[in-house]
Amino acid sequence: MIPDHIDLPGSPWPILPPGVHLATLAEVETRFTSNSKRRVQFTGFIAALANLRGAGCRRAFLDGSFVTAKPRPGDYDACWDxxxxxxxxxxxVLLTFENNRAAQKAKYHGELFPSTIPADRAGTIFLDFFQVDRFTGAPKGIVAINLSADPMLQPTVTS
Structure with missing residues (x-):
């Protein structure tokens, strides 16, 4: 379940409270696709997750301004196990990070990283890096999605 946003002094938009909040893609869609720009980003996120699931990935984590109350986020940030x-x-493309991840943004409308690689010069892995507000340094929340069990990513059978 995705909790309500909280205000964090010094952060420009309300954010998720600290923690890793498990949610389904249907919950993410309901909560965060409030306009056409967010819808395009969500569609790209689903496409990336479908590829990750097909490659055996079991869990992904959604972050960035997409999970804040910012009305029109530039993209989403995510990492995957x-x-x-x-x-x-x-x-x-999911392992192409050149040119500020331009290929990922063009294909998937967001940026995705393996969760265990360093995100900064201090060696903080992306899973931990995403749980810190970049404006204040305070803890913040992210959304976790179980790719193995999410109904939106299950193969469909047609007859």
């Missing part, structure tokens, strides 16, 4: 991922099935 690489533990069981078979890179042979992974879209190479």
């Amino acid at each position: 690489p533990t069981s991922v078979d890179r042979a099935f992974l879209d190479p």
Whole structure:
């Protein structure tokens, strides 16, 4: 369940309270796709997650201004657990970080990183880095999605 946003003095928009909040993609859609720009970003996020799931990824984490109360976020930020991922099935764009992740933004409308790689010079991994507000340094929340069980990512059968 995604909790209500909280105000954090020094942060420009209300944010999620600290913690990793497990949610379904339907809950993310209901909560965060309030306009056409957010809808495009969400559609790109679903496409990226479908590829990750197909490569064996079991969990992803959603962050960035997309999960704040900012009306028109520029994109979303996400990271994914690489533990069981078979890179042979992974879209190479998801491992392309050049040019400020331009290829990812063009294809998926957001930025995605393996959760266990360093996000800064101090060596903070993305999973931890995403849980710190960049404006204040205070703890903040992110959304976790179980890719293995989410109904939006389940293969469909047609007859």
